[in-house]
Amino acid sequence: MAKLYFYYSAMNAGKSTSLLQSDYNYRERGMETLLFTASFDDRYGVGNITSRIGLQAEAIIYDEEFDFLEYVETYLMESSRVNCLLVDEAHFLTKEHVQQLSDICDYLDIPVLAYGIRTDFRGELFSGSRYLLAWADKLSEIKTVCHCGRKASMNLRIDKNGAVVSEGEQVHIGHDYVSVCRQSF
Numbered sequence: 001m002a003k004l005y006f007y008y009s010a011m012n013a014g015k016s017t018s019l020l021q022s023d024y025n026y027r028e029r030g031m032e033t034l035l036f037t038a039s040f041d042d043r044y045g046v047g048n049i050t051s052r053i054g055l056q057a058e059a060i061i062y063d064e065e066f067d068f069l070e071y072v073e074t075y076l077m078e079s080s081r082v083n084c085l086l087v088d089e090a091h092f093l094t095k096e097h098v099q100q101l102s103d104i105c106d107y108l109d110i111p112v113l114a115y116g117i118r119t120d121f122r123g124e125l126f127s128g129s130r131y132l133l134a135w136a137d138k139l140s141e142i143k144t145v146c147h148c149g150r151k152a153s154m155n156l157r158i159d160k161n162g163a164v165v166s167e168g169e170q171v172h173i174g175h176d177y178v179s180v181c182r183q184s185f
């Protein structure tokens, strides 16, 4: 029985690196994978998963309207098999997306590995993370370190002057983030 995995972490912990390593492991064994990433501007219909240590791979872009189950079922009509789905930026998934990914595990028997940030800059769950934490078969934390040496689990939003921002929209382009431990948060 295929499983739904959620690999969660603070920002900049190496989620994309971990995803690309898993993809490599599958492909090295002759298996077929599908990679997905979120985008707020899907200009080309093709996205990239880029890790900070230089690895990169093409990925299918999903937005709010995207249906993972429909996509995979259509894909399987023309292609012999898919052995694994890898989903980056999984915190941006909607409740419906997570339901579709669960169905892909349960009815198509294809494992799904989702990678995302657990909480936003206010310490609130992202929608995708909320349902992945609730419904995934396996939860696994990708760890990184706070400046104080403790495990970083939270994300601070920083403005261009280096000041902490504590109010605003959940998603905002143009701010930087620092991952910190709960106490430093």
Ligand SMILES: [Zn+2]
Pocket: 146, 147, 148, 149, 150, 180, 181, 182, 183, 184, 185
């Ligand atoms: Zn700390």
